[in-house]
Amino acid sequence: MAVPRAEACLARMRIDQGRFGDAQLLYAQAANAVEDYADHIAADGGSGGLYDLVPDHAKLLTDYADMLSRCGEAPHVMEHVAQQAIDLYQARNKETSGYGLQLSRLYLILADAARRRHLPEKAELLSEQANAYLQQSRG
Numbered sequence: 001m002a003v004p005r006a007e008a009c010l011a012r013m014r015i016d017q018g019r020f021g022d023a024q025l026l027y028a029q030a031a032n033a034v035e036d037y038a039d040h041i042a043a044d045g046g047s048g049g050l051y052d053l054v055p056d057h058a059k060l061l062t063d064y065a066d067m068l069s070r071c072g073e074a075p076h077v078m079e080h081v082a083q084q085a086i087d088l089y090q091a092r093n094k095e096t097s098g099y100g101l102q103l104s105r106l107y108l109i110l111a112d113a114a115r116r117r118h119l120p121e122k123a124e125l126l127s128e129q130a131n132a133y134l135q136q137s138r139g
Helices: 005-016 020-043 049-070 075-092 100-116 120-138
Strands: none
Touching (some): 005 049, 100 120
């Protein structure tokens, strides 16, 4: 199975062109493919094969969540995609070392979603978690 990079690349191009609707559709297609891969990863027992592709899949979902945030998508959609990416990173590496920047970015997206839901305390906690991952990435 190939990582749906073509859809992700096309989506990034559409964002650069200001065509957010097209980008969202392409990312959604790629994210759906990632969900299918996640099932195969779980069936694979979490070692070798598809397990090694998790960072690529998580990166794609991270980019998708970021695009949703920038386009003003509904908070629950942003949260769902960001949480999927976090779960994939954590499935790949329980300590999440090496993924601090990506996790920081995802927690900032979750904080943005919480602010949009008018949950300032939750947004603050998520922002603090994002900062902790950022500090971790800096060593």
